[in-house]
Amino acid sequence: VARILITSGPTRQYLDAVRYLTNASSGRMGRALAEAAVALGHEVIVVSGPVVVTYPVSVTVHRVVSTEEMLEVCLREFPSCQGLIAAAAPCDYRPMHVHPDKIHKTGQALHVELVETADVVAALAKVREAQWMVGFALDTEDLRLRSLAKLEKKSCDLMVSNGPQAMDSRDNDVEIIDREGNVVGAFAGSKESVARGILDVIQRRLVQPRCAAR
C-alpha cells in the first residue's frame, strides 16, 4: 500500500477580477485515477483545480485555483507520498500583470503579456527523494515524440500521452511510455477503465518493485 499524490483538473490564471485563462480539463481523469488507486488499497491525496466532479469520500482533497497554489500544496504534500500521478492540466501561462478590478472595454485592443507559470511536475522532480513520478502529456501533434521529451524534461518514470479530445470527455485514449521510450501500455475506453489500466501499469512497474525492495 502506497500514499499517492494525484493532481487533477485545470487551473485558472486571472487577467483581472473576472476574466481568466484556463482549459477544458474536467477532473474526470483525476477522479477515475483516484478511484482506481483507492480500489487497490492505496491512500490518495488529490490536489484539484476548480472542477464540478466529486472525488471519492475516502480521499483527502485540496482545492486550488491557480498553478502557483497547486505547486505550493503539492510541495507540501509530496514529501510524505511514495508517488505522484500528475493528471492535472495546470494553466501554463499567466498574464504578467493582473488587474485587481474588472478591465473596462475601451474599443481598443488589449496587449497582454503571458509568461510561463512554474512547471508543477518539474518542480516536484527537483525535490524528489525516492518517489516515483507519472506525468501526463497532452499534445495536438507528434504525441509520442513530445511525450518522451516531456518525460525527460520533467524527470518522470512514466509518461501518459493523450490528445486534446481527452479534455472534458467521458472517454480517453492513451499510451504510456517509459524512460527508454518504450510503449508499456495503451488503453482506450471510458476514463474509469483507462484509469484502471494505468494503475495496473503503475502497480506492476513502480509500486511493487519498491515494496519488494524493502
Add this chain to the structure above:
Amino acid sequence: VARILITSGPTRQYLDAVRYLTNASSGRMGRALAEAAVALGHEVIVVSGPVVVTYPVSVTVHRVVSTEEMLEVCLREFPSCQGLIAAAAPCDYRPMHVHPDKIHKTGQALHVELVETADVVAALAKVREAQWMVGFALDTEDLRLRSLAKLEKKSCDLMVSNGPQAMDSRDNDVEIIDREGNVVGAFAGSKESVARGILDVIQRRLVQPRCAAR
C-alpha cells in the same frame, strides 16, 4: 404568455487548441431565470455557453462555445421572441490570432493581442422591433453608475446589476434600474428567489403592459 429569449453562462475564446479566455459564470442565474419564466407560463428559449447546470426540460436549449456563436444563435431566435433576458457573461475579449495547434512553451513570454468581441445585447438592440430587453451588468466598482451607462449603450429597458461575487455562487444580490436610472427592484438571496423577483418586475413592467395594449 410571452416567448422569452434567455442567454446564460460564460463563453470561451480560444487562444490555441487547448487554452482559452473565459470567466466563472456557472449558468445558475440563467437556469433560475428560465425556471421562474416557465413558472409564469412563458415559453423559454435558452442560449447557453458551456455549463454543467441542467435547464428545465420544457425549455429549448441551444448550446454554444464562443461569443460569436452566441450572437449568431440569438440573432436567429430573437425575431420570434417578445423579450430578452441577457444573463450570460459572454467573454468580451478574444485573441486576435488563434493557433490551430497547442502553442509549445519556449521559455519566452507570449505577446497576445486581445480584441473586443461583438456585444451580443447591443447587436440585438440594433435589430429589435417591439421586443423588450433586460441586460445584466457585472462590475467591481461604481455598480449603479456603470449599470446605467451599460443600459444606455445597450439600449435596454431594464438593467440588473450585480458584483463579481455573483459568479459561480449559489446566491446573488442585485439591483434593477430602469431607463431613468430609478432603482425599481432590489433582491438578495438564493439565485432562485432573486430570479423570481426579477421575473416579477419584468412581468409587471414589460410583459403585462404590452399584453394590455394588444
